[in-house]
Amino acid sequence: MQDNVTTKNSILTYQNNREFAKACDANDPLASFRNEFLFPKDKDGNPLIYLCGNSLGLQPKRTQSYIEQELKDWAAFGVEGHTDATHPWLPYHEFLTESMASLVGAKPSEVVVMNTLTTNLHLLMVSFYQPTKTKYKIVVESDAFPSDKYAVESQLRFHGFDPKDGLILWKPREGEELCRYEDLEAIMETEGDEIALLMIGSTNYYSGQHFPLKKITELGHSHGCMVGFDLAHGAGNIAPDLHETGADFAVWCSYKYLNSGPGSLGGLFVHERHAQNPELKRFVGWWGHNKQTRFNMRHDFDPLPGAEGWQLSNPPILSMAAIRASLDVFMEAGFQNLREKSVKLTGYLEFLVDELNDPRIYIITPREPKERGCQLSIQVKSADKRLHTQLTEAGVISDWREPDVIRVAPTPLYNSFEDVYEFVQRLKSILN
Numbered sequence: 001m002q003d004n005v006t007t008k009n010s011i012l013t014y015q016n017n018r019e020f021a022k023a024c025d026a027n028d029p030l031a032s033f034r035n036e037f038l039f040p041k042d043k044d045g046n047p048l049i050y051l052c053g054n055s056l057g058l059q060p061k062r063t064q065s066y067i068e069q070e071l072k073d074w075a076a077f078g079v080e081g082h083t084d085a086t087h088p089w090l091p092y093h094e095f096l097t098e099s100m101a102s103l104v105g106a107k108p109s110e111v112v113v114m115n116t117l118t119t120n121l122h123l124l125m126v127s128f129y130q131p132t133k134t135k136y137k138i139v140v141e142s143d144a145f146p147s148d149k150y151a152v153e154s155q156l157r158f159h160g161f162d163p164k165d166g167l168i169l170w171k172p173r174e175g176e177e178l179c180r181y182e183d184l185e186a187i188m189e190t191e192g193d194e195i196a197l198l199m200i201g202s203t204n205y206y207s208g209q210h211f212p213l214k215k216i217t218e219l220g221h222s223h224g225c226m227v228g229f230d231l232a233h234g235a236g237n238i239a240p241d242l243h244e245t246g247a248d249f250a251v252w253c254s255y256k257y258l259n260s261g262p263g264s265l266g267g268l269f270v271h272e273r274h275a276q277n278p279e280l281k282r283f284v285g286w287w288g289h290n291k292q293t294r295f296n297m298r299h300d301f302d303p304l305p306g307a308e309g310w311q312l313s314n315p316p317i318l319s320m321a322a323i324r325a326s327l328d329v330f331m332e333a334g335f336q337n338l339r340e341k342s343v344k345l346t347g348y349l350e351f352l353v354d355e356l357n358d359p360r361i362y363i364i365t366p367r368e369p370k371e372r373g374c375q376l377s378i379q380v381k382s383a384d385k386r387l388h389t390q391l392t393e394a395g396v397i398s399d400w401r402e403p404d405v406i407r408v409a410p411t412p413l414y415n416s417f418e419d420v421y422e423f424v425q426r427l428k429s430i431l432n
């Protein structure tokens with residue numbers, strides 16, 4: 001799937017008033033999807049302005065019935081539910097693969113839903129981080145999500161290397177907030193021979209910057225490195241076109257933009273060129289074994305081709321039911337439609353924040369729609385956590401990052417233009 005975003009100039013001209021926001025909502029072909037979701041409410045029963053889908057997506061109304069179906073089938077069938085449930089549990093993960101693959105721009109054989117993000121990252125580093133004495137370093141973007149950094153550091157130690165020497169940070173320049181591609185090129189130029197792996201967050205959780213994945217992959221490969229991406233902030237937000245990028249592997253979670261519930265299972269991608277590669281080491285379990293002979297139990301391990309071959313365990317069906325519910329909503333809306341709305345919605349947020357004309361405010365996130373998803377990271381100089389508390393008290397659910405950044409993510413499935421308008425009004429009255 002190509003990420004064909006409209007560029008800034010072709011977007012409608014925005015207006016800073018509620019009537020305009022309401023008119024955008026009235027003309028929004030996706031507006032009805034808001035009714036597919038359950039909104040947390042304040043103590044008077046009014047829905048909160050929920051701009052935190054980058055942290056935990058809202059619950060689709062249909063999720064409950066999808067999970068209840070599995071509980072009913074468990075009650076009715078016991079173990080026979082593996083084959084006789086309405087959606088049989090043995091192949092249950094397969095019901096998710098096609099939609100999930102389409103959301104990340106991969107072939108179905110390249111994607112599987114299993115485990116959680118950090119676990120999958122480790123499992124894929126077992127396969128794709130195979131250092132030698134001289135080629136062992138790992139590059140991550142600075143301000144990578146802490147879990148990714150910990151995982152990568154522990155892999156270095158596991159192989160006997162010191163992260164102080166083995167971990168290379170791709171950093172923004174002094175006084176800047178965003179990473180420049182040229183600086184990654186410079187790192188590869190000087191240290192490429194010693195680098196084994198590039199592990200980059202496709203869309204940085206802090207700044208909201210979306211990186212050029214294909215260019216990064218080609219750069220890494222040209223220096224003989226493996227390239228993996230963490231799509232925690234990309235999946236369901238930007239179509240990363242994974243197959244096209246040529247990346248070796250990717251991991252993501254489903255509870256942020258993918259609205260599948262707290263701690264729900266993650267997804268992973270292994271490029272098809274590795275589908276049958278017997279040279280790749282991996283940690284295995286019975287769910288990655290040939291489906292025809294899995295229950296004979298006495299065969300030597302015979303890996304399934306493609307991403308499925310990395311599965312270890314039979315998966316939690318209740319979590320997968322929630323993912324299935326959410327993916328169905330995405331498929332009904334159509335990802336390209338969502339992305340088009342997202343560009344307009346976040347553009348409107350940007351416009352309104354600029355209209356505040358407040359010298360304390362600085363938008364860290366790139367201005368170019370192709371270089372971001374729906375999130376804007378708004379720095380409020382000299383503010384502290386009290387600002388976030390005040391926003392919460394004013395009925396806005398947003399996210400705070402020390403020392404002075406509010407992250408807000410209007411999601412195209414359930415946020416409206418009026419939500420965005422209302423958020424900026426409330427921010428304005430707090431700042432005054």
Ligand SMILES: *Cc1c(COP(=O)(O)O)cnc(C)c1O
Pocket residue numbers: 116117118119145147148201205230232233253
């Ligand atoms: C949310 C997030 C995680 C969380 O990892 P889990 O294993 O799902 O707890 C990891 N990495 C990034 C980049 C994230 O945004």
